[in-house]
Amino acid sequence: MSHPFTTVGVPRVVVASFWIWIASAALGLLSFFIGLPALLASPAVSAPTGPGIVIGGIGGAVIGSLLRVFLGLFLLRGAGWARIVLTIIGALVLLGLVASIAVGDLIGLLSGIAVVVAAVLMWLPSARPHFRRA
Template identity: 30%
Template sequence: MTIPDDESTPRPAGSGEPTTPPPAAEPTPAAGPTPPAAPTPPAAPTPPAESQGFPAAPPPPPAAYPASYGNAAGGPVAAPTAPPRTVNIAFWLYVAGAVLSVISGIITVATIGGQRDQFLRSVQDSNQTNGQNAQTVVDAVIAGATVWAIVTLIFWAVTFVLFAFFMRRGANWARIILTVLTALSLFNVLAGYGVGFIQFVATVVALVLMWLRPSNEYFSAVKATKVPRT
């Protein structure tokens, strides 16, 4: 009697009965696209300085200030590059006054020498020689007048040119000295047969030009910079 085979009974290979294949593995689903990363939230703003008990910092200054604002704020004042026209004209008038002073001195010396005989006759007629030789007295007077004329010539020529030079550079003290010299030059009005009068007129015009508004602004600007200009 044949015992039917059950599933637990082994069967030899090639027995002719079909073998059931093992079930196939289920396919793995393909990976989908990677989802985008979540956006990073913005950083919290820093609280202002006032909230921490400190005052806010002042805004930065601008890169540059206008020249006028810099002067008003106490910044350096730009030095004038050249004297104004009024100062230049006054300078040349004082130079002309110095030249006229030389001419007036030469005329005075020549006049004194040419009037020796007239002086001699005047002394002899007045009998005021006190026993001295009249010619000696006249020669002494002429020599003294000549020396005085030469000293005056050199004084006015040198002082006018020297102080006019400093005045042109912006020195206010030179302007003041020239004002005094101009007043003193009134004593030379009658010298040199009218040349002294022309000298006085030239220096008076120069004096007025030195004290006009453009000249005052120039001297003030030079004084603010502490640098005399050439």
């Protein structure tokens, strides 16, 4: 049986990028759930649409994290499209980084920094051959 998601023969920078994407997903979830009590205390949640806001927020956080893990696995396989989608996700995370800085969310800030590092690593010249052969 072959292992489609292996690190054998994968450049170190790509493997490091993969693990940093995983870490950023975990940090992003942690940041969301630590900030959840503040969301629950906000006036928007007491409105009739409040439960939808909370459920949507939880769903978005979980799906966003799972998406990073899923795409990270394809990054290991050398899928160039996964590298592009992760770059787009990274740009969206960076937009949220402004909010993390504004509210003093250290874990959100660490998640944003992890995204930047992971994105840079997967685009380094030493990673290019891995994506050309796929």
